[in-house]
Amino acid sequence: MIENKDKRWSVAGHFIMIILSVLAIAPFILLLMSSITDEGTALQNGYSFFPQKFSLDAYSYIATQWGLIGRGYLVSIFVTIVGTFVGVSISAMLAYTLSKHDLPGRGLLMFLLTFTMLFNGGLTSTYIVYTQIFHIKDTIFGLLLPNLLMNAYFVIMFKNYFEHTLPGALVESARIDGATEFKIFYKIAVPLSVPMFVTVGMTSALSYWNDWTNGMYYLSTNSNIQSIQTLLNNINENIKFLQQNNVGTTVTTADLPSVTVRMAIAVVGVLPMLLLFPLFQRWFVNGATEGAVKE
């Protein structure tokens, strides 16, 4: 395997990846540094890689809300794991069905699927469907179901992957051995498509993790299952609203954290996802297929 790769190409690979890594990491370091910059310094000099004065005030403000934020973390983790697992599973199942070109009605299903990518009824009617017919308001389903669970994009990516990478011979021989479609899906298609599961799962997990709109609309403000992003977003958006509308006489924006806290909030919000990724990578770079295609 190693002799397959040409040394010069590897060097070129290193070269480009080092540049890109620096481009990716540098702004993140700037983000970290900004979040531990003294507020006054940040106001004077803007965000900087080398702030003159450090301060953990932004984090201690967040810490004062720890009761809320800690629970928000738990809710977010639960919703992200369950939502991603269920969503990716049902997407892959539908995709597997659609990858069978001889399936009666396949064209119609594909059309119906593609249609959902382009047209949507908008927030109002989605809200009416979910709250008036399914009554998910103020339940955990309010965070899980609307819009995020799965979408046509996931399915099409899986379908394309199954079509082009599943070894037909392997599937056919399993079928001859009497394996059911369920078994073929579970025992062959899934293990052979781990990289795609990770890719789609990553998209799904990120959209669950970053979502605040469902919490905003499908939970009331006194609900105790607010997700972390709903809480953080509330802090940010309300500061912005107060800046744009002169609404308060006894509250000014100076009472609220502003310049460095939004950076600290970003760090708090992004950290779990950053720590999570390397765990999944194990299945990824090593090439799941190499191990699995032992036939």
Add this chain to the structure above:
Amino acid sequence: MKATSSLRLENKPRKKIHWKSYIPLYLLALPALIYLLINNYLPLYGMQIAFRELDFSGSIFSGKFVWFDNFKFLFATDNAWIMTRNTVLYNLLFIVVGTVFSVAVTILFNEIMSKKIAKFYQSAVLIPYFISMVIVGYLVFAFLSSDNGFINHSILKPLGIDPISWYSEPKYWPFILLFIHTWKAMGYNLMFYTARIITISKDYYEAAKIDGATKWQQIRHITLPLLKPVIILTTILAIGRIFYSDFGLFYQVPMNSGALYDVTTTIDTYSFRALMNLGDITMSTATGVYQSVVGFILILIANAVIKKISKEDSLF
């Protein structure tokens, strides 16, 4: 060619006797279809408010029919041309540059011999994908601001170049926006295309090497043809979204700077600016309908064209 067809799932039309044998497949499809019905098809009913007057006195769906009145604001000024041009051109730019860049990077990435370092690179370049556009906006401001910006302050000044007031010079922004878009998506795209490349059997490369093919020839004749279906697929999907834009990229990142509107106004940002005070949900729904219909037509055309050229790569 041979490689492609051997990897493909059975394509030969079967005899239609085993109707029952498809039941398990339909069952597999069922949960997702139920979800799509609830989440996507039931709410479609609400699209009609784009053609109605907003009226809460009865049901929201019983306002007077006003046909296309709610769409008029989209075409009311010379912004109509600017925003359409910007939305389409940026999307085309993103499709072409994004794809070429991602594929090139992925191929080079997969030539890296050390798996450990590769893992590190892969995690590193994924970081921007996790940072929200609002925060990206602040970070860009840290680089570009006139007074304290990193570029003016630490790069141009020592070189003796006059500082540039970035947020009032439209000419730089197509590049800045393209850069940020590519930068933010690079980690995900790398992951996405790598998922494809690692499934290519090593046998092909071994065989090619024995035949004396150079690395470049291997890429041209093995890697790229195997990536073709997925490139076509993502392009069709992107064409369907050609009237949409990443709101954060075009609104938050340029800090909503008025001086840059000529190059940053897209259909989404225009609609947002026009409706943020009015708060008229029928007009915002109208924007969505307009974008969807155009996208739908374009995706049908793109699909038809692909069907002509290479049937198996078409969407439906």
Add this chain to the structure above:
Amino acid sequence: MKEKKILPVLMATILTVAVVGCGNGNNTNSSTANNSNQSKTEASETGKINFNEEPYTIKMNYAVLGQEQPDLSKIEAKLNEVTLKEINAKVDLEGVSLYNTANVYALKASSGEKMDLMMLMPGSSYLSSFAGRKMIRPIDKEIAEWGPALKETAGDLLPAGQFKGEQYAVPQITSGKLTFGFTLNKNILDKYNIDITGVSSLDDMDAIFEKVHKSEPSLTLLAPEVSSSDMASFLVYFDGLGNTYGGLTDDSGTKVVNLFETEQWVNTAKKVREWYQKGYISKDVSTSQDDGGTLLDNGKVFATASGSIHFNGGATVPIPKRTIALHPPVLTTADSQLFLWAVSSSSERPDKAIQFLNLLNSSKELSTLLKYGIEGEHYELNKDGTVDTSKNENYRNDWLMFGNYNLMPLDSSFVQSSGISADKYRAREKEWNDKTEKSPGYGFMFDPTPVKTEVAALDAIVQQYRKVIGNGSVDTDELLKKFNDSLYAAGLQKVMDEKQRQFDEWLATKGK
């Protein structure tokens, strides 16, 4: 060509779905409509509260900064003890995130969720659109019957809750009109021995700025108080009568004029430009996200163009400040619309909603309860009549949306920061309020519905030009003409004509 066969099937599916959805939506809404009609006839027998019926629960939605107060349920329990006794009703308070109230109300209204009282904050953004779209209902009859105290306490503010001649909302009394001008860092004034008495115009500021600039050339001198606005907009008097397009200036009488062509605005913009070119203003002023107010409190700017100047002449915390008012306080409709209570169209018992508002505005006990919480638990009463809320932060409401401001005690920390003693505070405030005049357009609210296409287009244009011109960061002469040309091209004249027409009509009915 499969598509051809698919489309009819698809249409059929959508239609089926549509019928199902439609039936559902209509049912809920028609039933609420019926209910409210019935209750109206039942309730309006006499002006006396009926205690024989089942107590009605009033759903009250108000604006919060994201989260409910932890002790809200305690406050609710205490509140309900009183309301059951007084008006035979219970109140169910539910916060709505401030920045998203419009969306949340629209969703609640369109899905038929229970709503009685809704806080519109700021009401100037929502009243005309909510009333115009019948999300809220006229309450003239209910106020006449159940709101004697409302008429008494908020009587002269009530016109601010009117739309097209009907009462749609009840404004809450706030601490008084703010005016505009400059807020300056007192430490710097003292350091350079600058006297600001007698300063009353923009030109007077030149000398002050020049002096400070000479001594501290690296200090930014001026910034807009909030970053999303611009300085010229802070420094010019304008009553927009509901939006930015056409309104009244000091000398326009009752003629609607285009703000961006008025002498005042143009001259102010030019002045700001001059200051910008002299280096008094940050080059990043139009893109920075940092509020001038924050910068001032941190000593990073010398002054802000400010819209929050009150009678106290400048707060003392976190740093001492002085203010220069450029204009006497003038009350516009929008000012009194900061906190509006409106009654939802779907409310089954609008009479109960008004009864509660009436009770709240006439009761010191309830006004204080909703503002500060429970005595001994959430606040202590000081000797000078102010309250100390510093001990327990599990309940506080930072805004004056609940009840009668004149009945509730003052917050001691707030009084202290204003630099005036508690006993003098109310007197000075009253003096200021008595001095405050009302705009000739007070009580008028423009209905943008007939020209909403134009207004949408104008909103998009204003964002392109207003901030950069008003902050002096672009060449004023060149862009101002382009700005106005674009506005007229997008239908400014049509909007102004419509506004003038509605305004003249309103003036005529008012004159009667």
